[in-house]
Amino acid sequence: xxxxxxxxxxxVGSGVFCVLRENKDLIARRAGExxxxxxxxxxxxxxxxxxxxxxxxxFDIIKNDPEVEIVAEVMGGTGAAYKFVKAxxxxxxxxxxxxxxxxxxxxxxxxxxxxxxxxxxxxxxxCGGVIPIIRAINESLTADxxxxxxxxxxxxxxxxxxxxxxxxxxxxxxxxxxxxxxxxEADPSADVEGHDTCRKLAILSSLAYGKCxxxxxxxTEGITAITREDIEYARAMGRRIKLLGTSRRTPDGVYAxxxxxxxxxxxxxxxxxxxxNAVFVHxxxxxxxxxxxxxxxxxxxxxxxxxxxxxxxxxxxxKVPTNWTSESLCLEDTAxxxxxxxxxxxxxxxxxxxxxFGEAETFExxxxxxxxxxxxxxxxxxxxxxIAGKLGDRLIKMIRIKD
Amino acid sequence: xxxxxxxxxxxVGSGVFCVLRENKDLIARRAGExxxxxxxxxxxxxxxxxxxxxxxxxFDIIKNDPEVEIVAEVMGGTGAAYKFVKAxxxxxxxxxxxxxxxxxxxxxxxxxxxxxxxxxxxxxxxCGGVIPIIRAINESLTADxxxxxxxxxxxxxxxxxxxxxxxxxxxxxxxxxxxxxxxxEADPSADVEGHDTCRKLAILSSLAYGKCxxxxxxxTEGITAITREDIEYARAMGRRIKLLGTSRRTPDGVYAxxxxxxxxxxxxxxxxxxxxNAVFVHxxxxxxxxxxxxxxxxxxxxxxxxxxxxxxxxxxxxKVPTNWTSESLCLEDTAxxxxxxxxxxxxxxxxxxxxxFGEAETFExxxxxxxxxxxxxxxxxxxxxxIAGKLGDRLIKMIRIKD
Numbered sequence: 001x002x003x004x005x006x007x008x009x010x011x012v013g014s015g016v017f018c019v020l021r022e023n024k025d026l027i028a029r030r031a032g033e034x035x036x037x038x039x040x041x042x043x044x045x046x047x048x049x050x051x052x053x054x055x056x057x058x059f060d061i062i063k064n065d066p067e068v069e070i071v072a073e074v075m076g077g078t079g080a081a082y083k084f085v086k087a088x089x090x091x092x093x094x095x096x097x098x099x100x101x102x103x104x105x106x107x108x109x110x111x112x113x114x115x116x117x118x119x120x121x122x123x124x125x126x127c128g129g130v131i132p133i134i135r136a137i138n139e140s141l142t143a144d145x146x147x148x149x150x151x152x153x154x155x156x157x158x159x160x161x162x163x164x165x166x167x168x169x170x171x172x173x174x175x176x177x178x179x180x181x182x183x184x185e186a187d188p189s190a191d192v193e194g195h196d197t198c199r200k201l202a203i204l205s206s207l208a209y210g211k212c213x214x215x216x217x218x219x220t221e222g223i224t225a226i227t228r229e230d231i232e233y234a235r236a237m238g239r240r241i242k243l244l245g246t247s248r249r250t251p252d253g254v255y256a257x258x259x260x261x262x263x264x265x266x267x268x269x270x271x272x273x274x275x276x277n278a279v280f281v282h283x284x285x286x287x288x289x290x291x292x293x294x295x296x297x298x299x300x301x302x303x304x305x306x307x308x309x310x311x312x313x314x315x316x317x318x319k320v321p322t323n324w325t326s327e328s329l330c331l332e333d334t335a336x337x338x339x340x341x342x343x344x345x346x347x348x349x350x351x352x353x354x355x356x357f358g359e360a361e362t363f364e365x366x367x368x369x370x371x372x373x374x375x376x377x378x379x380x381x382x383x384x385x386x387i388a389g390k391l392g393d394r395l396i397k398m399i400r401i402k403d
Numbered sequence: 404x405x406x407x408x409x410x411x412x413x414x415v416g417s418g419v420f421c422v423l424r425e426n427k428d429l430i431a432r433r434a435g436e437x438x439x440x441x442x443x444x445x446x447x448x449x450x451x452x453x454x455x456x457x458x459x460x461x462f463d464i465i466k467n468d469p470e471v472e473i474v475a476e477v478m479g480g481t482g483a484a485y486k487f488v489k490a491x492x493x494x495x496x497x498x499x500x501x502x503x504x505x506x507x508x509x510x511x512x513x514x515x516x517x518x519x520x521x522x523x524x525x526x527x528x529x530c531g532g533v534i535p536i537i538r539a540i541n542e543s544l545t546a547d548x549x550x551x552x553x554x555x556x557x558x559x560x561x562x563x564x565x566x567x568x569x570x571x572x573x574x575x576x577x578x579x580x581x582x583x584x585x586x587x588e589a590d591p592s593a594d595v596e597g598h599d600t601c602r603k604l605a606i607l608s609s610l611a612y613g614k615c616x617x618x619x620x621x622x623t624e625g626i627t628a629i630t631r632e633d634i635e636y637a638r639a640m641g642r643r644i645k646l647l648g649t650s651r652r653t654p655d656g657v658y659a660x661x662x663x664x665x666x667x668x669x670x671x672x673x674x675x676x677x678x679x680n681a682v683f684v685h686x687x688x689x690x691x692x693x694x695x696x697x698x699x700x701x702x703x704x705x706x707x708x709x710x711x712x713x714x715x716x717x718x719x720x721x722k723v724p725t726n727w728t729s730e731s732l733c734l735e736d737t738a739x740x741x742x743x744x745x746x747x748x749x750x751x752x753x754x755x756x757x758x759x760f761g762e763a764e765t766f767e768x769x770x771x772x773x774x775x776x777x778x779x780x781x782x783x784x785x786x787x788x789x790i791a792g793k794l795g796d797r798l799i800k801m802i803r804i805k806d
Contacts, residue, residue: 015688019546019688020546022687022688023546023547023548023687023688026548027545027546030545030724030726031545124543130689130690130692131692132539132542132543132544132692135538135539135542135543136535136538136539136543139535139538139542139710139714140527140535140538140539140707140710141535141706141710142430142433142434142709142710142713142714143422143423143426143430143705143706143707143709143710143712143713144426144706145426145429266676268674268695270674271671271673271674273669283706284425284426285418285422285425285426285702285703285705285706285709286533286696286697286702286703286706286707287533287696287697287700287702287703288696288697289533289534289535289694289695289696289697290693290694290695290696291692291693291694291695292671292692292693292694292695293689293690293691293692293693294689294690294691294692297690299688299689299690300688300689300690302546302688303544303546303547303686303688303689304543304546304689306545306546306688307542307543307544307545307546309546310545310546311542311545314724315721318718318721321433321717323433
């Protein structure tokens, strides 16, 4: 019998409680022993809810109970969550968490404590919701040097862009709808500004390349500037705009960026709809792989947290393998990333376009008569910025093209 | 230092040899120790190839060498491969294999020997090539009761259907092209008749539902009867024809079937192109997941085999978890599967169609003027067969609809 504590009885916490109860027998079979929730920590009361029997308001009860072997942190944030996770590890309890902000900010420190104490610190649910991408990197793609991780890592923004791409809505309406459906928070900035994707990309890149990526080093651009006009061009090009977190290992080093990208129809990320997430990985032997699943939601996220709990129980006394190291990875300057850019320009003759961009593909749409869309040839971001400087306000918009 | 032997120096075997050499350092880091190929077994000679130094022609050398801890069987077939794998396990060596025919036929016996001896018998590369679907089921989706596994599990047939779906080729031309490109064998029947998919579905279903499925019990239909006309209807319906292996757990039991299905555009399996494979899984908590990657090919398959080798080394003295059990799963009669059917019929009035099928959607195409396409309402296969009996030769073709 393994006894655990859940920190937080919000969406994910109540999900974990539910999964452990509903699938109790099969979980016991797979873990090799029963898994019992001894405590759930939350400041609130839940009268009439089955959690009442195990609800506590004081973390010290959990910390000081030697019977509690595993702590599942699903509170979110980096305040109390950090304090409690650190104290749990220091008290000799393994921890799993769905909290990407915590892992991106304090992962290195918390992993070091876990290592030192011979404990597990697992965070499968922190990236891509239910998608078992972390275990895939740590345990399945072990024969490969990974050279790319790119993903749709935020369900809210994918929902908004999907509504814009497929239903022609504008950003404001799509955001409002996402809020009404409970997919976006009242303050949606962490999602729509790309911060959430940035943290997840930092975690996945740290594992993929075996060195710690600091999320603060990742150039991050959200989707708030994407307009219906951009979508109209995307459609004319047979592409969709997706918010991607993408990192690549090149001979010069690792680049990482979060930004909206134009994705071609034959790219497996093109068809990812609704609030789904997907992670594309490329290995030097495995080639291209993609993993797809629900990026959020009570039960899918809880399923991933619970799988971590089961892995900890199964591996008691045995180290769960991870690619995580404490060494820092210094990202290359994104100015040197090469790629193609889609730009919307005005007041430019075809001669001037050729002079600036060389051989560029151009697009015109039915409704935007006083401008022109261009796909540039391959160039560095630096070179593009120099051209943008020359264009001044004749440059209406730039969106990167996903290769 | 872990010493291994590779049985077979064909496509996959030479791939494993290459992966272990090219990614030697990172594999040593991840495995926790160096992995050295002590022997490669093949009857042929390879003059000038680096394998020469370790090439042996007699399996007994491997069997009798106590230094060899792991055997990677990548010969294929169920003759010598079975004999050698069994002898390796009996000699106390863990085994990994890419051989679905071997696992589907003898998996239960070989797993029992491995269990008894405290060894590993791993076969990640046997289903879906590089896709880490087996590890996902065994180690990641552990909190879930799985209720569906459906996949495009054969790259050759997906290539052929993709050429037919997207380029309008007919079956014969597409097959010929696949053969020219080396995707299909001279005798393509194991692929195009669905036998390969059937074995893989049996393995995946055994793991998903925790009881052994006998591949001989799975109703299997290939793609040889699919015509250009069928594809034309598919296109008119906004669907694509895919060869799926699909199994479902229902309150009545588990159903499994291999057959061509019409897949809708919003199904994640719709967009799987070329020789790629994809596996869709549904869990009672996790919801829908899909895994996508190269279904065959020297290095991708070798990457999966090598990841198994690394897992065995990492877990020395520790049991690698699996859902495999020796209990048999008795599949339900597919006659009771319900679903919708697409049928092409001739010489039938709309009145007769309504009488036979109730409210059915009908399709007409530009070129096939003397027939009509129908999507039936939901019905059992049994009920459909009764109607088919009444139709006689007025029924031109039936293809199942994927829900």
